[in-house]
Amino acid sequence: xxxxxxxxxxxxxxxxxxxxxxxxxxxxxxxxxxxxxxxxxxxxxxxxxxxxxxxxxxxxxxxxxxxxxxxxxxxxxxxxxxxxxxxxxxxxxxxxxxxxxxxxxxxxxxxxxxxx
Numbered sequence: 162x163x164x165x166x167x168x169x170x171x172x173x174x175x176x177x178x179x180x181x182x183x184x185x186x187x188x189x190x191x192x193x194x195x196x197x198x199x200x201x202x203x204x205x206x207x208x209x210x211x212x213x214x215x216x217x218x219x220x221x222x223x224x225x226x227x228x229x230x231x232x233x234x235x236x237x238x239x240x241x242x243x244x245x246x247x248x249x250x251x252x253x254x255x256x257x258x259x260x261x262x263x264x265x266x267x268x269x270x271x272x273x274x275x276x277x
Contacts, residue, residue, distance in 0.1 A: 188272065195265050202258040209251040216244040
C-alpha cells in the first residue's frame with residue numbers, strides 16, 4: 162500500500178511537471194505573438210500617419226484649386242473624404258494597438274500573480 166502511495170505521488174508530480182511545461186510554452190507563445198502584433202501595429206501607425214500628412218497636402222491643394230476655379234466641388238469633396246478615411250484608419254489602428262498593449266499588460270500581470 163505504501164508502494165502504491167509513492168507511485169501515485171510520483172505520477173502526480175510528473176503530471177504537474179507536464180502541466181507546468183505546457184503552460185510555460187503556451188504563455189511564451191502568447192507573449193511573443195502579442196509583442197509581435199504590437200510592434201507591427203506601431204509600424205503601421207507610422208505609415209498611416211504619413212498617409213494622413215499626404216492626404217492633408219492633397220486636400221489643401223484641392224481646396225486651393227477649387228477656390229481658384231481650377232477644379233470642381235466633387236474633386237474637393239473626394240479629397241476631403243480621402244483625408245477623413247486616412248484619419249479613421251489611423252484611429253482604428255491606434256485602438257488596435259492600445260488593445261494589444263492592454264492584453265500585454267494583462268498577461269504580464271497574470272505572470273506576476275502566478276510567480277508570487
